[in-house]
Amino acid sequence: MSVSATSPNLSAPFQIEAGLIVFTRDGHAQFGWRDLATGLFHSEADGNAILDAVAAIEFDSDITH
Template structure:
């Protein structure tokens, strides 16, 4: 398998947890991440803070994009 240029390997250090699927009070689900410093959830798409979070589950992929 070829590694993509710029792909992050498993030894890289991150200041966020694993990718998440975040569920909100309006019934939406979206990919996001949690800032460990503030505890807030942010959208994977645009980095904006996600409001009305009611839960999240980890999403781990074996492919970096």
């Protein structure tokens, strides 16, 4: 799912993929995103690949951070 987003630094809206909550094999969950080219999930906190991801669900909020 892609959503429209706006930025105070850009003059036009742009499309982004919805954020994800990624679940790992050891039961942890973290916010992340999926690289559409490689299919790998990445942590939103540091950008590193989440290699032990087992599932993800979309997270869409009307509040930006």
